[in-house]
Amino acid sequence: MTDTNAKFSCRNVKVHYGDFEALHGIDIDIPDRGVTAFIGPSGCGKSTFLRTFNRMNDTIDGCRVSGKILMDGNDIYNKNLDPVLLRARVGMVFQKPNPFPKSIYDNIAFGPRIHGLTSSKAELDALVEKSLRRAGLWDEVKDRLKLSGTGLSGGQQQRLVIARAIAVSPEVILMDEPASALDPIATAKLEALIEELKERYCIIIVTHSMAQAARVSDKTAFFYMGDLVEYDATEKIFTNPSNNRTQDYITGRTG
Amino acid sequence: MSENNFVSPQAVKRLKKRRGVEFRFRLWGQAAVGFALAALVWLLVSIVGTGHSAFSQHFMTLDFELSETTLDPTGARDAEKLRGANYRRIVQQTLYAQFPEVTERKAKQEVFALVSASGATNQLRQMVYQDPSLIGQTVRVTVPTSDQVDQLFKGYIKRETAEDRRKVSDRQIAWADTLKERGVIRKKFNKILFTNPDSRDPELAGIASAILGSVMILVVAFVLAFPIGVGSAIYLDEFAPKNKFTDFIELNINNLAAVPSIVFGLLGLAVFLNFMGMPRSIPLVGGMVLALRVFPTITIATRSALQSVSPSIVDGALSLGASHTQAVFKQKLPLAGPGILTGSIIGMAQALGETAPLLMIGMVAFVTEVPTSIAEPATALPVQIFLWSDSAERAWAERTSAAIIVLLVVLITMNGFAIWLRNRLEKRR
Ligand SMILES: Nc1ncnc2c1ncn2[C@@H]1O[C@H](COP(=O)(O)OP(=O)(O)OP(=O)(O)O)[C@@H](O)[C@H]1O
Ligand SMILES: [Mg+2]
Numbered sequence: 001m002t003d004t005n006a007k008f009s010c011r012n013v014k015v016h017y018g019d020f021e022a023l024h025g026i027d028i029d030i031p032d033r034g035v036t037a038f039i040g041p042s043g044c045g046k047s048t049f050l051r052t053f054n055r056m057n058d059t060i061d062g063c064r065v066s067g068k069i070l071m072d073g074n075d076i077y078n079k080n081l082d083p084v085l086l087r088a089r090v091g092m093v094f095q096k097p098n099p100f101p102k103s104i105y106d107n108i109a110f111g112p113r114i115h116g117l118t119s120s121k122a123e124l125d126a127l128v129e130k131s132l133r134r135a136g137l138w139d140e141v142k143d144r145l146k147l148s149g150t151g152l153s154g155g156q157q158q159r160l161v162i163a164r165a166i167a168v169s170p171e172v173i174l175m176d177e178p179a180s181a182l183d184p185i186a187t188a189k190l191e192a193l194i195e196e197l198k199e200r201y202c203i204i205i206v207t208h209s210m211a212q213a214a215r216v217s218d219k220t221a222f223f224y225m226g227d228l229v230e231y232d233a234t235e236k237i238f239t240n241p242s243n244n245r246t247q248d249y250i251t252g253r254t255g
Numbered sequence: 256m257s258e259n260n261f262v263s264p265q266a267v268k269r270l271k272k273r274r275g276v277e278f279r280f281r282l283w284g285q286a287a288v289g290f291a292l293a294a295l296v297w298l299l300v301s302i303v304g305t306g307h308s309a310f311s312q313h314f315m316t317l318d319f320e321l322s323e324t325t326l327d328p329t330g331a332r333d334a335e336k337l338r339g340a341n342y343r344r345i346v347q348q349t350l351y352a353q354f355p356e357v358t359e360r361k362a363k364q365e366v367f368a369l370v371s372a373s374g375a376t377n378q379l380r381q382m383v384y385q386d387p388s389l390i391g392q393t394v395r396v397t398v399p400t401s402d403q404v405d406q407l408f409k410g411y412i413k414r415e416t417a418e419d420r421r422k423v424s425d426r427q428i429a430w431a432d433t434l435k436e437r438g439v440i441r442k443k444f445n446k447i448l449f450t451n452p453d454s455r456d457p458e459l460a461g462i463a464s465a466i467l468g469s470v471m472i473l474v475v476a477f478v479l480a481f482p483i484g485v486g487s488a489i490y491l492d493e494f495a496p497k498n499k500f501t502d503f504i505e506l507n508i509n510n511l512a513a514v515p516s517i518v519f520g521l522l523g524l525a526v527f528l529n530f531m532g533m534p535r536s537i538p539l540v541g542g543m544v545l546a547l548r549v550f551p552t553i554t555i556a557t558r559s560a561l562q563s564v565s566p567s568i569v570d571g572a573l574s575l576g577a578s579h580t581q582a583v584f585k586q587k588l589p590l591a592g593p594g595i596l597t598g599s600i601i602g603m604a605q606a607l608g609e610t611a612p613l614l615m616i617g618m619v620a621f622v623t624e625v626p627t628s629i630a631e632p633a634t635a636l637p638v639q640i641f642l643w644s645d646s647a648e649r650a651w652a653e654r655t656s657a658a659i660i661v662l663l664v665v666l667i668t669m670n671g672f673a674i675w676l677r678n679r680l681e682k683r684r
Pocket of ligand 1: 017020022040041042043044045046047048049060
């Protein structure tokens with residue numbers, strides 16, 4: 001019943017905030033490599049759904065998730081599974097850049113340190129450099145690793161946060177409107193980075209920009225009022241959607 | 256239409272009214288601030304005005320002949336005997352020698368009363384005790400004058416007052432003036448105030464024991480209140496389940512911060528002294544009582560510091576696979592640090608000024624020794640102030656104010672340090 005190439009297979013996923021049902025039973029298979037975009041009007045449940053993949057919803061009081069979400073065939077909501085371990089495999093980038101108010105180096109080193117990924121200072125240095133290089137930030141910050149991460153520009157901060165996530169070698173990177181606080185140039189850099197990262201990681205991105213979804217994603221899912229309305233190859237969604245609602249949304253008639 | 260016209264008579268009237276309200280409010284605010292400032296200035300002026308003179312005191316420098324026939328007629332140099340020897344005699348003889356013309360018994364007594372009798376004898380006794388070889392020699396020693404002479408020269412005992420209404424006789428005034436002319440009596444910095452414990456004689460009384468007692472009390476209070484306060488705040492904020500019971504605990508901690516401090520004193524009296532049988536007047540108990548007093552303050556400060564840390568930082572840590580505990584201790588707590596420290600220092604400053612609970616556990620004892628451990632009777636600075644303020648003599652009034660100045664300086668320093676620390680740590684973010 002599940003797609004064998006899928007990183008995540010979701011069956012009848014419902015999310016409640018108290019008595020309020022935010023998602024009404026989502027079925028979706030997310031491919032192992034490439035970028036999947038979630039689009040839809042504000043409040044339709046994109047962020048809520050995204051947070052089910054790394055169980056960040058667990059930290060919200062009164063939030064309940066039901067249904068099944070399999071990652072590589074294993075139920076991530078299994079009672080015996082520690083969400084802490086899951087989150088090391090599924091990284092997340094937030095809408096507002098949230099670097100720790102520490103040095104750039106310590107921002108990257110935080111994850112490897114708590115997971116004990118490196119055994120020496122030299123190894124850690126190398127990992128920090130590798131992560132910053134992958135995030136395309138190395139050349140900009142290599143001379144000021146000791147300076148605070150909060151002193152960087154918004155776009156740099158967002159790439160720092162991505163580097164921080166990469167440092168713990170995740171398999172998946174979730175991004176919730178990562179470019180919404182960035183100017184066009186920083187956005188272009190971020191998109192170029194996503195383009196590169198998708199070779200190695202499964203990336204799921206929530207975005208309000210149709211153009212961005214069209215540019216960076218391979219598959220697009222359109223959500224509306226807590227339902228998954230349409231899910232298909234990005235090209236198909238943007239040129240020839242099969243649902244009227246999708247059509248209206250991408251052409252700007254609903255929003 | 257007049258609505259759109261900003262200069263219509265109605266509009267001008269409305270504007271005038273609004274400006275009037277604004278003006279009156281500003282006036283009221285300025286009056287309030289002015290009143291507060293005036294009260295502060297008045298307090299400082301009156302305390303510094305009476306207290307500043309206690310920081311200097313008059314001393315006599317005299318050559319004392321430590322004659323062997325008086326101190327150690329047997330020549331045995333027995334330490335115990337030397338302690339009990341008649342140093343008073345030596346002080347008397349030294350003073351009489353200043354005025355050989357005085358022979359009458361009553362007049363001689365008055366000459367002797369110019370010096371601080373116990374101050375001089377104790378000082379000589381101490382010297383001889385430490386170095387018995389001084390016996391037989393003549394030593395130059397500076398000893399305090401009696402508090403009356405000191406007050407006379409400071410102008411608090413008025414020469415114009417009728418003789419029978421002041422404590423210094425006309426003869427004594429003349430002698431004191433002579434000694435001053437000869438350079439025997441001089442005004443010096445009053446080190447005694449800082450190095451001596453309390454005493455019956457104002458010229459020998461100091462706040463050393465009170466300061467040390469206060470320090471010990473604060474250390475005990477901090478060691479107990481800081482971990483309890485911070486720990487309960489972290490637990491309540493981060494780990495406790497949110498239910499009626501924790502709400503109830505929270506409410507009670509907030510209430511505890513508002514309980515009058517004397518109640519904590521009564522509690523300490525009942526629990527630590529009467530029930531657990533701990534000794535009275537010791538800094539250990541004082542610190543325990545004040546820990547109860549300040550830990551709610553620390554808890555409240557810690558919680559507000561924790562709550563002011565952006566949740567996105569914790570989310571960031573969690574999303575990297577940090578456990579909740581790691582996110583709290585490695586990311587949130589360091590950021591809340593400045594707030595926690597500031598709150599704790601302010602709590603400690605509160606504890607330093609507390610008097611009532613210490614009175615309840617018997618820290619009003621007259622302590623004439625500098626304590627060496629937290630289990631020995633001591634007094635505390637505000638209690639010392641309270642004790643001294645009770646004495647009517649002018650010399651005590653001046654020392655009371657001096658002790659208040661010291662307390663205020665310490666408090667202002669602590670609060671200033673807290674503010675400085677907060678600004679500094681916050682800038683580093
Ligand atoms: N913590 C929460 N508690 C209660 N309700 C919530 C919570 N978070 C989200 N919701 C509700 O769940 C629904 C989906 O919210 P969600 O944030 O997932 O929307 P979204 O699609 O990400 O919107 P946006 O595009 O504005 O970010 C909304 O109706 C919202 O009000
Ligand atoms: Mg959202």
